[in-house]
Amino acid sequence: MSDEVGFVSMASGKAEGEAPRIGVGMLGYAFMGKAHTNALKKLPYMIYPPAAVPRLVAICGRDQGAVSAAAQRYGYEKYYTDWHQLIEDPDVQLFDNGGANDIHAEPCIAAARAGKHVLCEKPLGRDAEESKAMLDAVTKAGVKHMVAFNYRFVPAVRQVRNLIESGALGRIYHWRAVYLQEWIADPDFPMVWRLDKTRAGSGALGDLGAHIIDLARYLVGEPARIAAMTKTFIKERPDGKGGRAEVTVDDAFAAVVEFENGALGTLESTRFAPGRKNHNVFEINAENGSLRFNLERLNELEVMWRDGRRETQGFTQVLITERHHPYWEHWWPHGHIIGWEHTFVHEFDHLLRAIVNDAPIAPYGATFEDGYRCAVICDAVLESAASGRAVEIKY
Ligand SMILES: NC(=O)c1ccc[n+]([C@@H]2O[C@H](COP(=O)([O-])OP(=O)(O)OC[C@H]3O[C@@H](n4cnc5c(N)ncnc54)[C@H](O)[C@@H]3O)[C@@H](O)[C@H]2O)c1
Incomplete structure (x- = not known):
């Protein structure tokens, strides 16, 4: 069996010559x-x-x-x-x-x-x-x-992971993440599947919070316990058929998390933040400095080093577009920035390589194990919000 790109053996998933x-x-x-x-x-x-x-x-x-x-x-x-x-x-x-x-x-x-x-x-x-x-x-x-x-596949985010893995940051003290959007702040915005618990599971938590929970695990480590509050600001919305429908998910959540490695973190998501379009931002404060990432400036990292060799007094903005930066060998000369859609190209490349070479998806890609662990943490947020108590994370 062959085709124009040289299909060889999909049964084995291996390329011989041209790509399968x-x-x-x-x-x-x-x-x-x-x-x-x-x-x-x-x-x-x-x-x-x-x-x-x-x-x-x-x-x-x-x-x-x-x-x-x-x-x-x-x-x-x-x-x-x-x-x-x-x-x-x-x-x-x-x-x-x-x-x-x-x-x-x-x-x-x-x-x-x-x-x-x-x-x-x-x-x-x-x-x-x-x-x-x-x-x-x-x-x-x-x-x-x-x-x-x-978001694991944003070059700047992978760069943060690499810096942490290399030990450059030292001990992490703080993780501070927000993921804020604005699209349901209008009380007349109609009911959609994302506002229905039976369809969505949760609201801002599973929609936006899942991303920053995954990034927290990817970059800092496993959470040990979490304490959270959730809020539903608008409890009923137009159902699009002339009636009203009940909103059955959280509109926002805020949580405090203690990681197994002793770091302290905060997580917050909402879709009620007028002016915030897709504000996915995190900051890490560590022994040797701090890093700050903002998805709406995804080619940049704000960096502060306090390791004596290259100490800066405040944050310096660094373009993560050099050829030696993660994923950049595939793109343009430095400074010719990429966008949100390119994260999916990196993601599929990672997946296809894993399939063809029978290589692991973890640790740089998120497996279903990561998806499950994220869901455990989301459930813990809801449990903590309902009980008013901190919840231990158990997988
Ligand atoms: N990774 C990200 O950055 C990101 C961004 C947005 C959404 N998402 C996730 O992607 C998923 C889809 O979100 P979306 O924004 O594309 O939603 P959407 O409402 O725009 O699209 C949902 C799609 O599902 C299809 N669908 C629903 N029920 C179906 C059924 N029974 N059979 C066949 N098709 C069905 C719809 O036709 C539609 O094409 C969600 O799980 C969401 O959380 C991820």
């Missing part, structure tokens, strides 16, 4: 379906030579007109209106779940049982129990599994 092709089946064609497809298309010519060439086999959605239009627009060979058919398609080797949170677990578990590798958007499940079932399914099936915590 990996058939992708995509669930969802909206925000994430678009972002993921954009990355899959860019990958083979920007990450060159690619470990594998994604083949856009099929895309799935419920509305036939909309999903067929999406298939044509994005370049998928086929479309389905039932995800079972997507998973049954023998040409699909990687199942990519960019659907809403209530459509994460069942299709991912079915895909794993069918022997497909699985990428799932965050949050993995709607709670820890659902996430554990997903983790168990992929583990049992022996397939590659990854949660789309794409």
